[in-house]
Amino acid sequence: MVAALIFLLLFATLVSARIQNRWVVLSLFVSCLVIISLLFWHHVTDSLNISL
């Protein structure tokens, strides 16, 4: 569900680009970047159990 919410946040960032308020776009972009990095960190530190 976290992944789906991040995709929705990405969609919100695209919609905010239409509004053309630079700070809103940049804030949402940085939020997406931070959340994606945190999720990546979660999966890096968590065992993936991919068949090796």
Add this chain to the structure above:
Amino acid sequence: MWSKIEYVLLHLYILGICTVLIGAFVVQLSWKEFPCPLCLLQRMSMILAAIGPAYIILSGRRHHHVGMSVLAAGFGMAILAAVGGLSQAARQDLLHIAPGDKGYGTPVFGWHLYTWSVVIFLVIIVISGITMLVGDKLVAENDRKMRWFSHATIWIFGVVILANAFNALAISGWHWFLPDNPDSYLLFQ
């Protein structure tokens, strides 16, 4: 002249990323290969890398002339997102680097999708760098055809993002995180 070509190339940049994401859907649906958490992270980073150029296009539609500050912001976003995506793709590549490892999923044109992903993120960084190097202000063609093209590009991009959101929800179901090795759509079980 270059500034007008650059505006068209921005559209092709976004449509190129949409094509890659749709291709990933085709692999998932036709070969029944479910994306792992790292695969979805790379899709997120690809979308994030296309939001900067979308911001430039939408700015061009409104103001006709796009200044260097908007161009720098757009391609700066693309580079940051691509660096994040590159680290995710490299992580997945390194997970399967051991001799004898068959990798995750079926190779496409000889390489796995996460190896292609490394190439795509590198290309994004190089394109963004070159554009910032030679770019001056950008002139947006705002005739009817071009407006329609911009409109269609942004709409296709939006639909691809929403499709990915639904896909992620379908795979994870109502669980917070995706399973490590997904093999079904948990939402429909």
